Amino acid sequence: SEIDVQLVDAAENPIEWDNFSMDLAVTLRAYLENAPTQPPERIGSLTKTLDFDGTSTATLEITAQDIDALEPGPTDSHRLTGVEVTVGSAVYSGIAAAEGATIDLPDGT
Secondary structure (H helix, E strand, C coil), X not given: CEEEEECECXXXXXXXXXXXXXXXXXXEEECECCECCCCCEEEEEEEEEEEECXXXXXXXXXXXXXXXXXXXXXXXXXXXXXXXXXXEXXXXXXXXXXXXXXXXXXXXX
């Protein structure tokens, strides 16, 4: 699954980067199959590196291998569709996290 990530300044203007890499802290929350009206549960977190190269947008890709490495990891009782994603800087605490994106997770291998 892929999410386009764009960093913006305080006035919400896109920031263009030239050869800039950033580690992102990604948190995934999924709904339980048998309780879909309950809030989603955290099914794992991972760190991904995003590379900006002369653009204001970079693509975050979550692979089947990432899903296999999740701690604590999804269970058979969680839906892997409509998973909520929160993305924040793993290093720069002054950069606000973004949430609201949903993805369908690939099956682990």
